[in-house]
Amino acid sequence: MTVLVTRREKFNAGHRLFNPAFTDEHNLEVFGKCSNPSGHGHNYVLEVTVAGEVDPETGYVMDLGILSDVINKQIIQDVDHRNLNIDVEWMRGKIPTAEVMADTFWDRLEEHLPAGLLYRVVVRETDKNWAERRRVL
Amino acid sequence: MTVLVTRREKFNAGHRLFNPAFTDEHNLEVFGKCSNPSGHGHNYVLEVTVAGEVDPETGYVMDLGILSDVINKQIIQDVDHRNLNIDVEWMRGKIPTAEVMADTFWDRLEEHLPAGLLYRVVVRETDKNWAERRRVL
Amino acid sequence: MTVLVTRREKFNAGHRLFNPAFTDEHNLEVFGKCSNPSGHGHNYVLEVTVAGEVDPETGYVMDLGILSDVINKQIIQDVDHRNLNIDVEWMRGKIPTAEVMADTFWDRLEEHLPAGLLYRVVVRETDKNWAERRRVL
Amino acid sequence: MTVLVTRREKFNAGHRLFNPAFTDEHNLEVFGKCSNPSGHGHNYVLEVTVAGEVDPETGYVMDLGILSDVINKQIIQDVDHRNLNIDVEWMRGKIPTAEVMADTFWDRLEEHLPAGLLYRVVVRETDKNWAERRRVL
Amino acid sequence: MTVLVTRREKFNAGHRLFNPAFTDEHNLEVFGKCSNPSGHGHNYVLEVTVAGEVDPETGYVMDLGILSDVINKQIIQDVDHRNLNIDVEWMRGKIPTAEVMADTFWDRLEEHLPAGLLYRVVVRETDKNWAERRRVL
Amino acid sequence: MTVLVTRREKFNAGHRLFNPAFTDEHNLEVFGKCSNPSGHGHNYVLEVTVAGEVDPETGYVMDLGILSDVINKQIIQDVDHRNLNIDVEWMRGKIPTAEVMADTFWDRLEEHLPAGLLYRVVVRETDKNWAERRRVL
Numbered sequence: 001m002t003v004l005v006t007r008r009e010k011f012n013a014g015h016r017l018f019n020p021a022f023t024d025e026h027n028l029e030v031f032g033k034c035s036n037p038s039g040h041g042h043n044y045v046l047e048v049t050v051a052g053e054v055d056p057e058t059g060y061v062m063d064l065g066i067l068s069d070v071i072n073k074q075i076i077q078d079v080d081h082r083n084l085n086i087d088v089e090w091m092r093g094k095i096p097t098a099e100v101m102a103d104t105f106w107d108r109l110e111e112h113l114p115a116g117l118l119y120r121v122v123v124r125e126t127d128k129n130w131a132e133r134r135r136v137l
Numbered sequence: 138m139t140v141l142v143t144r145r146e147k148f149n150a151g152h153r154l155f156n157p158a159f160t161d162e163h164n165l166e167v168f169g170k171c172s173n174p175s176g177h178g179h180n181y182v183l184e185v186t187v188a189g190e191v192d193p194e195t196g197y198v199m200d201l202g203i204l205s206d207v208i209n210k211q212i213i214q215d216v217d218h219r220n221l222n223i224d225v226e227w228m229r230g231k232i233p234t235a236e237v238m239a240d241t242f243w244d245r246l247e248e249h250l251p252a253g254l255l256y257r258v259v260v261r262e263t264d265k266n267w268a269e270r271r272r273v274l
Numbered sequence: 275m276t277v278l279v280t281r282r283e284k285f286n287a288g289h290r291l292f293n294p295a296f297t298d299e300h301n302l303e304v305f306g307k308c309s310n311p312s313g314h315g316h317n318y319v320l321e322v323t324v325a326g327e328v329d330p331e332t333g334y335v336m337d338l339g340i341l342s343d344v345i346n347k348q349i350i351q352d353v354d355h356r357n358l359n360i361d362v363e364w365m366r367g368k369i370p371t372a373e374v375m376a377d378t379f380w381d382r383l384e385e386h387l388p389a390g391l392l393y394r395v396v397v398r399e400t401d402k403n404w405a406e407r408r409r410v411l
Numbered sequence: 412m413t414v415l416v417t418r419r420e421k422f423n424a425g426h427r428l429f430n431p432a433f434t435d436e437h438n439l440e441v442f443g444k445c446s447n448p449s450g451h452g453h454n455y456v457l458e459v460t461v462a463g464e465v466d467p468e469t470g471y472v473m474d475l476g477i478l479s480d481v482i483n484k485q486i487i488q489d490v491d492h493r494n495l496n497i498d499v500e501w502m503r504g505k506i507p508t509a510e511v512m513a514d515t516f517w518d519r520l521e522e523h524l525p526a527g528l529l530y531r532v533v534v535r536e537t538d539k540n541w542a543e544r545r546r547v548l
Numbered sequence: 549m550t551v552l553v554t555r556r557e558k559f560n561a562g563h564r565l566f567n568p569a570f571t572d573e574h575n576l577e578v579f580g581k582c583s584n585p586s587g588h589g590h591n592y593v594l595e596v597t598v599a600g601e602v603d604p605e606t607g608y609v610m611d612l613g614i615l616s617d618v619i620n621k622q623i624i625q626d627v628d629h630r631n632l633n634i635d636v637e638w639m640r641g642k643i644p645t646a647e648v649m650a651d652t653f654w655d656r657l658e659e660h661l662p663a664g665l666l667y668r669v670v671v672r673e674t675d676k677n678w679a680e681r682r683r684v685l
Numbered sequence: 686m687t688v689l690v691t692r693r694e695k696f697n698a699g700h701r702l703f704n705p706a707f708t709d710e711h712n713l714e715v716f717g718k719c720s721n722p723s724g725h726g727h728n729y730v731l732e733v734t735v736a737g738e739v740d741p742e743t744g745y746v747m748d749l750g751i752l753s754d755v756i757n758k759q760i761i762q763d764v765d766h767r768n769l770n771i772d773v774e775w776m777r778g779k780i781p782t783a784e785v786m787a788d789t790f791w792d793r794l795e796e797h798l799p800a801g802l803l804y805r806v807v808v809r810e811t812d813k814n815w816a817e818r819r820r821v822l
Contacts, residue, residue: 001514001544002544003510003513003514003542003543003544004542004543004544004545005509005510005540005541005542006540006541006542006543007539007540008538008539008540009539010674012588012589012590012674013588013589014562014586014587014588014589014631015589017196019194019195021194030195030200031195032202033628033629034629036629036630036631036635038562038630038631038634038635039562039587039589039631040560040561040562040589040628040629040630040631041560041561041562041563041587041588041589041590042560042589042590042591043590043591043674043675054508054510054511054514057430057432058430058441058442058506058508059428059505059506059507059508059510059511060508060510061510061542063441064540065443080581080588081581081582081584081588082584082586082588083562083584083586083587083588086586087584087586094196095195095196096196097191097195097196097197098142099140099142099191099196099197099198100191100196102140103138103140103191126558126560126591127145127591128144128145128146129142129143129144129145129201130142130143131140131141131142131143131198132140132141132143133138133139133140133141134141147400149314149315149316149400150314150315151288151312151313151314151315151357152315154470156468156469158468167469167474168469169476170354170355171355173355173356173357173361175288175356175357175360175361176288176313176315176357177286177287177288177315177354177355177356177357178286178287178288178289178313178314178315178316179286179315179316179317180316180317180400180401217307217314218307218308218310218314219310219312219314220288220310220312220313220314223312224310224312231470232469232470233470234465234469234470234471235416236414236416236465236470236471236472237465237470239414240412240414240465263284263286263317264317264419265418265419265420266416266417266418266419266475267416267417268414268415268416268417268472269414269415269416269417270412270413270414270415271415275788275818276818277784277787277788277816277817277818278816278817278818278819279783279784279814279815279816280814280815280816280817281813281814282812282813282814283813291607293605293606295605304606304611305606306613328782328784328785328788331704331706332704332715332716332780332782333702333779333780333781333782333784333785334782334784335784335816337715338814339717368607369606369607370607371602371606371607371608372553373551373553373602373607373608373609374602374607376551377549377551377602401556402555402556402557403553403554403555403556403612404553404554405551405552405553405554405609406551406552406554407549407550407551407552408552421811423725423726423727423811424725424726425699425723425724425725425726425768426726444765444766445766447766447767447768447772449699449767449768449770449771449772450699450724450726450768451697451698451699451726451765451766451767451768452697452698452699452700452724452725452726452727453697453726453727453728454727454728454811454812491718491725492718492719492721492725493721493723493725494699494721494723494724494725497723498721498723537695537697537728538728565744567742567743569742578743578748579743580750642744643743643744644744645739645743645744645745646690647688647690647739647744647745647746648739648744650688651686651688651739675693676692676693676694677690677691677692677693677749678690678691679688679689679690679691679746680688680689680691681686681687681688681689682689
């Protein structure tokens, strides 16, 4: 029986939405107040779901302590209390929307988790806006 | 890569559950205290999810400001601080359960969003009860 | 040692803000969309705090089951799934704002609780608006 | 049109994660502080989703009062304020992880709900950890 | 009868904790990761409470729409989607901790509210950390 | 200017409410299902508030990292994933109600914080029940 298990982590980061290929006017037009040059920030919530068989010996699909370690090592320690546009090497050249973050976090997590286990990555920017990438839509 | 993006909005409305084709006794039997003739109400939460490709120029599946405008224009401005049985023209003749609301809201949103983008509509009546309609089940 | 203990209960009700002594225009001016004649409603949260000595035999200031019973009997059973303007005898002639509700609920609770125990009554109308009455300000 | 409807219930229970076939050392290695012999506990949240056609006569996929009764009778009354390792007959011999609970709860609920209606069971152990079993992944 | 009424607003902002009079080493020692030069940010919650008599004609201590307007005009429009160290003229020279923000916001709000009405200002930086200033402690 | 600052921490623990001086019948009468011999448990929330002057050099009343360390060392490491009746030496002989916990936690925290700084300790057992001890009522 396949069961989904989720781990939620949090981090605080600064960001600014803008595309360096756009003019300032076009950035303002597209991204509005999110393109403010000095940046702003969020209390981000990150939820990572794995899907798999329940191991009868442990009752676990995966030890959530190990999942938490992978999330912290691949994501949180690099982004927490950081500026997503400036400080995070693997976000360079990307526009740090929730969509792009969910997509990028998926790629970083997938290669450090057992094959086929990752099912869903949700990035909540505020309690009004969030993005998710899933294995199966 | 397909990514899901969600926008959450809130509204406060009154409603009463009853079917005019039922007798008063049968309404009470079916809907219980929800059929109280003077009505009651809720702090509704509405979550609308779109699914699509991330535009590399903006990092957006869809500008959530535009999605918010569509939700407000098609739904919120008509239902907020209104009685769902009496004041909302496009709810007339419908029983305003969370299920019917999710279904009706979907139809109103879909025709004002780019084709194929709408993925999920969730209507939360309380933190104990909610309904959702999805593109793919 | 005085300790505070709180019990939270919920109810759903309809209401309309208007003063029958005002003209329709003045009601609209004062209460805006809250004066919509067909009413709207809320998922109300009610928090009742008692303050007193901890009984060394039970570890309780007051059995919260008994406090819950008082809240339910004095308040919840009369207001839940009701229209506050029409259905609740002891709200008649009152404008059902959160302030008036906190004040009225206090009076109803105080006479059914041991003397001097009631400390605070909070009425949350939404997660953006709430009112509270306290023994000591 | 298929619509999903969810009911959320809560219960408080004690548990301990350990496998009697393991040595004490191996239990500690696998389950860490969750294997503390005197146990600990959680405020569990249980969300049960059914999926089906909306009945045009009631606006319901299923009366959530009936769903709540099934959840309470099959699950809550047996687990609330209980120790999951000791007090719950139908959990005997199982390791009470959120995964195993979601899986076991599904089986108990499914046989008491109309055929084909059950869609999803979510068990939230904390706001950081939860498990879900679904009809369709 | 004095009643308290609260309005909650939200804003997203960037900030960095550092004292220009300190060396870089001392800033890091005092403020840790919060002193990261590129800054980070938060989804701030601001709760403003007024205390006063309930007006029998309106049931209001104060129209929360007016309170919301004051909060937005004096605070939110200047800080939302801004960097608190760089963009907000009236925060210049202040270290943007939650304590300093609560204190500074109080002063800005008090002069635009009826005398003696302001009771409490709470600034929530995350769901783990918040600060409040009150009229009476 | 005195400002309040709060730190919230969480822990999961098991407990059972009973007084060994009572008969089993009287324990059941007083504590109901909370006296179940095998115990149950909760996701506890602990909020600790300190009140003091804001240091102009740091913008802090107290470094919340230090406050968090005191809370963890004096409380969390002893109670997290523990049974409050059995495993916690300094809870022995006490009935682990939220009231008694708030009172006991206050005493343990006060002696490890700068004199006069501790203002309030809140222990939330569920989202319906909590207790608090304060310096000034």
